[in-house]
Amino acid sequence: MKRVKLLFAAVSLVLVLVVTYWEFGQLASPGSLHPSHAGVRELRGRSRCTACHGDESVSMTNACLACHDLISGQLSGGFGLHGNVRPAIAQACQLCHAEHTHGELALVTDNSFKIAGVKEPKRYGHRDIDGYTLEGAHDTLDCKQCHMLAEAKTIRPGNKRFLGLSQDCIACHDDQHDGSFGLDCASCHGQASPFDQVAAFKHTDRFALAGGHDGVSCKDCHEQGTDYAIADLHKDPPKNIRTCTDCHSTPHSDQLINAVAKARGTTRRRTCVACHDVSHESFLSPKSQMPDELHAATGFSLDPPHHEQTCQQCHEEIGLRVRLADGPDLPARFAELFPKRSPDDCRACHEDHHAGQFDAGDTKGLCLACHERLQFKPSTFGVDRHAQTPFALTGLHEQTECAKCHESVDEVQRFAGVSTDCTTCHEDTHAGQFDPGPTLGRCDECHDTRGFAPTRFGQAMHGKTKFPLTGGHLAVGCRDCHVDPDEGSARRFVSTSMDCAGCHEDVHDGVFDGPDKPLVVAGRRGCARCHVAEGFDRVNWTDDTHGRWTGYALQGAHARAACTDCHAPQRRPDGGQLTFDKAPRECTACHSEPHAGQFRVDEVSDCARCHTETKTFAESIFDHQTQSRFELDKTHSALKCSACHKSYDTPEGVGVIRYKPLGVRCQDCHGFTSYQDRGG
Secondary structure, eight states: OOOHHHHHHHHHHHHHHHHHHHHHHOSSSSOOOOHHTOOOOGGGGGGGGHHHHHOOOSSSHHHHHHHHHHHHHHHOOOOOOOOSSHHHHHHHGTOOOOOOOOTSSSSHHHHHHHHHHHHHGGGGGOOOOOOOOOGGGGGGGGGHHHOOTTTOSSOTTTSSSSSSSOOOOGSSSSSTTTTTTTSSSSHHHHTTOOGGGGOOOOOOGGGGGGGGTTTOOOHHHOOOOOOOOHHHHHSSSSOOOHHHHHSSSOOOOHHHHHHHHHHHHHHHGGGGGOOOOOTSSOOOTSSOOOOOHHEEETTOOOOOOOOOHHHHSSSTTTTTTOOOOSTHHHHHHHHHHHHOTTTTOOGGTTTOOTTTTEEEEEETOOOHHHHHHSSSSOOOOHHHTTSSSSSOOOGGGGSSSSHHHHHHHHTOOOOOOOOGHHHHSSOOTTTTTSEEEEEEEEOTTBBBBTBBBOSSOOOOTTTTTOOOOOOOGGGGOOOHHHOOTTTTTTOOTTTTTOOOTTTTTOOTTTTTSTTTTSSEEEEGGGGGTTTTTTTEEEEEEOOOHHHHHHHHHOOHHHSOOOOOHHHHHHEESSOOOOEEEOOOOOGGGOOOOOOTTTTTTTTTTTTTOOOTTOOTTTTOOOTTSSSSSSSSOHHHHTSSSHHHEEEEEEEEEEEOOOOSSSSSSSHHHHOOSSGGGGGO
């Protein structure tokens, strides 16, 4: 039974193989080729199947790629639609491209794209293919404008539906440059703008097109037939970039250009960029700005405070002017707009606040003669400079503010022509007393600038007046004699009384002004008849004078005695000054009486009987022979007075020499030693 089964299986296999071979032999092809393939002679007939399907040595994929070399390049290069599908699909062409359908199915369908990974076949285009993007006007073109066989049902051998076209511009457009710029037209023209705009062109970084250069036509700078023609520059780029002066004329002076070149360490041709940037659309301000450090090249350094000024503050309408046209007179026209100014000529910009007062003289209107270059205040016109004027500043004037003497008249502070008279600034406190006379009202005759007080009018100058200062007057303050007659009035100097009574009170209450008294004594009047300027206590009296005024001539010790020795000082009842009491004539009014009244006559002691003013008290003029009861003989004359005139004590305990009464008998002196011894 087992053998039967094996035999049956073997017979069945043979029958299947026979039938299959017979069936295959009856068919010339599984179906007609697509018209595009059918037109290829090498693919016609059954014997040509291996051209597409391959054989034992060539796979079907490689057989397809043998004809479709552009697709082979995509697969090997990994680009394009085929280069980006999954490898399993890329190696099975039949998965996407259906053949042998008698042309009823297209070789490429929406399903082909979906199998390849494209979800929306209708939207697939250049933007999905790396390196083949379309821009600008190209992006709006219909596919068949470039791919003319895009919609053809059948294409002839050798033609391509999409692949095989070149994206070089000259493939579609004429080359206006005749190949002088190569084939990469898009590097200059791009695809989004018209050709004449050269939108994608990037000018060399060595000369950036910015500001005023931006938007300028190429032909304006690169004219045909010049050294800067575009084609020539492309073939042989210049080593040196053009400078501003190669295209633009300059209105600046050689002096300025040379100074800027030196300051920047560059050549004259490259100085423009110091102030004019290529990004500026205009050479004029405010686009153009000269750096402060280069302004010095004009001869005017922008040192403080000028560094804070804007250009418009010195150059009016600088930002409102139109471009100056080129021409041979350009420098002259430019100089009118920017006149060269000296940094010493302040008045070229600044108003003369002195209204021309200093135009004449050594300053000649030069502000820097009195002001700092960098600031008007404070002025440099100080004490030293003022000394060169007719009015040198000394003393307190050195500290006085200028405005105190230089007042404003019609809003202009006056300096020139200001009076140097003291009364111009200072009130005449003397109310014109000194206007006449030798001083002619000149304050500096008596005062100096150190201050009105103390005055320079001293002893020497007072000596030239009718009242020279001597003695005690030297120490007297001026205002002690020169008083204010009324409150608020001027102190009187001129016409001040020279009489002593004008300043001094008469402590004698007019005693010496009686009709019986002399008006003039030794040429002196008033108090000076007796007193001297050295002091009231120094009376200018002689012995004779005392006798003339009082009838009592001073002699001897009296002539040497001080007035107060005889005239006791007395305070006046009103509490005023001291005066002198009337001196008594009796000696005992001033001198003590040592004789205890022994010589009184009618209660009066007449000292003059024994004493004189010209001798001392010890030098008595007493004559014992004539003025006593006892004449002295030869023996008694030789004795000392004390031999007979002994001292005794009074009841008050005062020692007194006994002169009288004394006995004149011998026993009065020689018989006993004292009166007590007499026994009664």
